[in-house]
Amino acid sequence: MAKFIGRRLIYSVGVMIATSIIVFGLSRAAGDPRHLFLTEYTTTATWDAWGKEYGLDRPFIVQYVIWMGRAVRGDFGTSLRDHVNARTVIWEKVPATLQLTVSSFIAAIVIGVPLGVLSAVKRGTVWDYLGRTWALLGQALPPYWLGVMLVLLFAVTWNLLPSSRRGDWTHFVLPTLTLAWGSAAAMLRLTRSAMLEVLDSEFVKFARSKGSTNPMIIWKHAFRNALIAPLTFSGLLLAGFMTGTVVTETVFAWPGLGRLAVQAVFNNDFPVLTGVVLLVTAIYLAVNLMIDLTYALVDPRIRLS
Amino acid sequence: MALEASAKTEADLFGAPKSRARVVYSFTRRYPVIPGIIIIVLAVFAIFAPLLTSYDPEKAEEYNDNGIPPFWQADGSTKYILGTDYLGRDVLARIIFGTRISLLVAFSVLGIGGVIGIAVGLISGYFGGIIDEVLMRLVDLTLAVPFILVALVWAIVLEDSLTSVVILLIMFFWNGFARQVRAETLQLKTLDYVALARIAGASPLRIMYKHILPGVFSTVIVIATLTVGVVILVESILSFLGVGVPAPTPTWGAMISDGRNYLTSGWWMAFFPGMAILFTVLAFNFLGDWLRDTLDPKLRQLN
Numbered sequence: 001m002a003k004f005i006g007r008r009l010i011y012s013v014g015v016m017i018a019t020s021i022i023v024f025g026l027s028r029a030a031g032d033p034r035h036l037f038l039t040e041y042t043t044t045a046t047w048d049a050w051g052k053e054y055g056l057d058r059p060f061i062v063q064y065v066i067w068m069g070r071a072v073r074g075d076f077g078t079s080l081r082d083h084v085n086a087r088t089v090i091w092e093k094v095p096a097t098l099q100l101t102v103s104s105f106i107a108a109i110v111i112g113v114p115l116g117v118l119s120a121v122k123r124g125t126v127w128d129y130l131g132r133t134w135a136l137l138g139q140a141l142p143p144y145w146l147g148v149m150l151v152l153l154f155a156v157t158w159n160l161l162p163s164s165r166r167g168d169w170t171h172f173v174l175p176t177l178t179l180a181w182g183s184a185a186a187m188l189r190l191t192r193s194a195m196l197e198v199l200d201s202e203f204v205k206f207a208r209s210k211g212s213t214n215p216m217i218i219w220k221h222a223f224r225n226a227l228i229a230p231l232t233f234s235g236l237l238l239a240g241f242m243t244g245t246v247v248t249e250t251v252f253a254w255p256g257l258g259r260l261a262v263q264a265v266f267n268n269d270f271p272v273l274t275g276v277v278l279l280v281t282a283i284y285l286a287v288n289l290m291i292d293l294t295y296a297l298v299d300p301r302i303r304l305s
Numbered sequence: 306m307a308l309e310a311s312a313k314t315e316a317d318l319f320g321a322p323k324s325r326a327r328v329v330y331s332f333t334r335r336y337p338v339i340p341g342i343i344i345i346v347l348a349v350f351a352i353f354a355p356l357l358t359s360y361d362p363e364k365a366e367e368y369n370d371n372g373i374p375p376f377w378q379a380d381g382s383t384k385y386i387l388g389t390d391y392l393g394r395d396v397l398a399r400i401i402f403g404t405r406i407s408l409l410v411a412f413s414v415l416g417i418g419g420v421i422g423i424a425v426g427l428i429s430g431y432f433g434g435i436i437d438e439v440l441m442r443l444v445d446l447t448l449a450v451p452f453i454l455v456a457l458v459w460a461i462v463l464e465d466s467l468t469s470v471v472i473l474l475i476m477f478f479w480n481g482f483a484r485q486v487r488a489e490t491l492q493l494k495t496l497d498y499v500a501l502a503r504i505a506g507a508s509p510l511r512i513m514y515k516h517i518l519p520g521v522f523s524t525v526i527v528i529a530t531l532t533v534g535v536v537i538l539v540e541s542i543l544s545f546l547g548v549g550v551p552a553p554t555p556t557w558g559a560m561i562s563d564g565r566n567y568l569t570s571g572w573w574m575a576f577f578p579g580m581a582i583l584f585t586v587l588a589f590n591f592l593g594d595w596l597r598d599t600l601d602p603k604l605r606q607l608n
Contacts, residue, residue, distance in 0.1 A: 030462040140586040145579035243453040277454040
C-alpha cells in the first residue's frame with residue numbers, strides 16, 4: 001500500500017512539474033518578462049534590479065526554480081489589469097467555480113445513473129432508445145453550443161430562467177445543465193453497460209430462480225455491483241469539468257476561474273493566467289490522487305496491480 | 306411438376322424474395338450509408354467551397370443586408386438560404402468555408418500526429434526497455450496535462466494562426482496512436498514470421514516497416530476515424546473561446562461565438578454552425594464505430 005501511495009504521489013508531482021515547466025517555458029518564449037511591467041517611468045536601474053530579482057542573467061533552470069519557488073508560496077506576480085497580487089484576483093473566483101463544479105457533478109450522477117439503470121432494465125424499449133440517443137449526442141454536441149441553445153430557449157424565447165451571471169438557484173440551472181450534459185451522457189452509457197453485464201450474471205439468475213421480486217433484483221443484487229464502473233468514472237468526470245468550466249463560464253458570464261483564465265488571455269495578463277493554470281492543475285491532480293487512494297482502500301485488486 | 310417442387314424448396318431455403326424497400330433498409334443497417342453521405346457532402350464542401358457559393362464568406366455581400374433570417378421566415382429571402390449574420394455575411398457560405406478549416410485541422414492533426422504516434426508506438430513496442438519506459442511516460446504525461454489550460458497559455462504566447470492551432474493539437478493527439486500501436490507491436494513481434502525475418506538478417510527498421518506496420522494499419526485507421534470528431538470538437542472550442550484560427554477566417558466555433566451576442570435578434574447565426582458540428586461529429590463517430598466492428602474486432606472490448 002505504501003508503495004502504491006508512493007508511486008501515485010511521484011506521478012502526480014511529476015505531472016505538476018511538467019505542467020509548470022510547459023507554462024514557464026512558454027512564458028519565457030514570449031520574451032523578456034520585464035516588458036510586462038515596463039512603463040515610461042521605468043529607469044535603467046529598476047530594469048536591472050528586476051533582472052536580478054528574476055535571475056534573468058542566470059541559466060533557464062535557475063530562473064525556473066526562482067519562479068516556481070514564488071508560485072508555490074502563492075506569489076504569481078502582480079495582475080497587469082487589476083494591479084493587485086494575482087493571488088487575490090484568483091481566490092475571489094474560486095467559490096463560483098467550486099459551486100458550479102459541485103452542482104454539475106451531482107447533476108451528472110443524479111441524472112446519468114438512474115437513466116442508465118432504466119435504459120438497461122427496459123432494454124429494447126423506447127426508454128432504452130432515448131437513453132442511447134442521449135448518450136450518443138453527449139459525445140457529439142459541442143457543449144458551448146448546447147449552452148447557447150439553452151439560453152435561446154429558456155432565457156430568450158420563453159423567458160423562464162436568467163441567461164447569465166451568478167445569483168439565486170435559478171442562475172444555476174442552465175450552466176449546470178450545460179456542464180453536466182456530456183458527463184451525464186457518459187455516466188448513462190457506463191451504467192447501462194455495467195447493468196446489462198450484471199443482469200446477465202449467474203448470481204442474478206440465481207436470485208431470479210429463488211423468486212426474488214424484480215425491484216429487489218435490480219436494486220439490491222444488480223445495481224450495487226454495477227456501481228463500481230460509474231464510481232470509478234466519476235473521478236474522470238473532473239477532468240472533463242476542467243475544459244467544461246472554461247467553456248461554460250464563458251457562455252454564461254459566470255465569474256469563475258475558467259472565465260478569468262480566458263479574460264487573462266485577452267488582457268495579456270500573464271501572472272493571472274499562469275496562476276489559474278497552476279492552481280487548477282494542482283486541484284485536479286490532488287482530487288485524482290485522493291480518488292485513486294480511496295479505490296485502493298476499497299478494492300484490493302487495484303492496490304496490488 | 307418437378308420445376309414447381311424445386312422452386313418451392315428454393316423459396317424455403319432462401320426465404321421470399323425481398324422487396325426493394327427491404328433491401329435498401331438492410332443495406333443501411335449493415336453499412337454506414339447516411340454517415341457516408343454526410344462525409345462526402347463535407348468533403349465536397351471543403352474541396353469545392355468557392356465553386357459552391359458565389360458569396361464571400363469574409364465580407365458582406367451588400368450594404369445593409371445584415372441579420373436577414375433564413376428563407377422560410379417572413380423576412381427571409383431565397384438570396385440567403387440560411388440568412389446572414391450580424392455583418393451581413395451569408396451564413397451558408399460561412400458554414401461551407403468553415404468545413405474547410407474543420408477538416409483541414411482534423412486531417413493535418415491526425416496525419417502528422419498519427420505518423421508521430423505510429424513511429425513512437427513501433428519503437429516503444431519493438432525495442433522495449435528504457436526507451437519504452439521513457440516514451441510511455443511521455444504519453445502518460447500528455448494525457449494527464451490539462452489540455453485546455455495549456456491551450457490558453459499557448460494562445461497568449463503565440464500569434465493565433467492555423468499553424469499554431471494544428472501544432473498545439475498535434476501535441477495532444479499523437480498519444481492515442483502511440484499507445485495502441487505499441488500494444489499491437491508487443492503482440493506482433495512475438496509471432497513466428499517476425500522472428501524468421503530477424504533470423505534472415507532483417508534490420509529492426511525493416512522489420513518495423515515491412516513486417517509490423519502493415520499489421521497495425523487497420524487499428525490506426527480505426528483510431529484516426531474515431532478521433533476526427535474529437536479534434537473537430539476541440540478545434541471548435543478553441544475558436545469559440547477566441548484562441549483558435551483568427552477572424553475573419555470562417556470557423557464554426559467562431560460563428561457560434563459571434564452568434565450568441567445576437568440571440569434575441571437572430572437565432573440562426575448560432576444555430577446552423579452548431580448543427581454542422583453536430584452532424585459532422587456524429588457522421589465520423591458512426592463511421593469509426595462501423596470500421597472498428599468490421600476491421601478490428603479486437604478493439605471492440607476497448608470502448
